[in-house]
Amino acid sequence: MPEVLAFATDDASCQFHRTTITRREPGPTEVFFEVAYAGICHSDIHTAKGEWGPTTYPLVPGHELAGIVTEVGSAVNKVQIGDRVGVGCFVDSCRACENCRAGQEQFCTGPGRTIWTYGARGRDGLPTAGGYSQGITVEQDYLIRLPDAIPFEAVAPLLCAGITLYSPLKRWGVGPGTKVAIVGMGGLGHVGVQIAAKLGAEVTVISQSLAKEADGLRFGATHYYAMSDPATRKALRSSFDLMISTVAADSNLDDLLGMLRVGGALVDVGLPEAPSTLRLGSLIGGNRVLAGSQIGGIAETQEMINFCAEHGVVPQVEIISGDEITGAYDKVINSQVRYRYVIDTSTF
């Protein structure tokens, strides 16, 4: 059984320390790949802090993994040794239920449901452990092929942040002539701005302040507003066809809904610990839609990565060592990351 170095936290205080974990030998249809880079998603932080319910510790988070295949099972035909591959939020599902067959494996209803990359239980009965590690064994069907056109150290965030924005932008038909607002420009938001702009939309960023305005315009936005400015709510009233909120803290949904045109939609992908409140009048007055969206399936994730490679969508990352994970969590919470921390696992 391959043993790999990893970084884990033993409790909700999120003090990460070096440890060793055991991965299973790849079965006939499985691949072992050496993780080179792993992104830190705010969902890792919510989970590690126990904000979404009870968490099993020790926890090795990480669901934005980019690496190189070093071992393949006898029946593997999707990838070869030496290929660049990635894994996102899940590593397996039943493949037979209605949702799996529709390419929405993230909503698997079969036995065992969607098996999340960490914090779940794998088919081998062992707890799953994520990308803050030097290697992982995965079923080949749950791998994403990583195009060479995207720098290797910057590609990992697309595997969660990228698909989480791409999927609703596609589903809501964003293209030339669509007015889109991205609310919150962190890890998810800064990729969303780029993808929406490349789809041809007119993109506005709504951030807490104007501190990141120059970056937002560089990512492809044409307008940038601060929610802290009392004039913003009025200035943006009835402006957008689609808004995607990536805000990781409690926010005022009624204020955002008021910025939608008649029939417009607010898709919330941010999942803070605190429950959100909503005045139903905010929806009814304007035929507005409030929707959610959870990552995307394997085929759509591959489509998204190919789109990003073709259109030059590249996450802006800060590379950190394993010892810097603990400090990085606080900086993400304080919106100080520009724009995704990516752990270089060779530093373990």
Ligand code: NAP
């Ligand atoms: P992130 O890098 O921390 O970005 C979140 C952004 O939210 C911040 O950059 C900030 O934007 C804004 N924000 C934070 N605190 C705020 C506050 N108190 N008031 C107003 N705005 C605030 O996090 P992320 O990795 O992009 O993830 C964002 C959220 O999406 C998290 O809740 C995460 O769990 C969730 N998520 C959901 C899915 C899904 O499938 N639905 C997938 C991945 C992540 P500004 O700096 O621009 O103000």
Ligand code: ZN
């Ligand atoms: Zn994530």
Ligand code: ZN
């Ligand atoms: Zn299924």
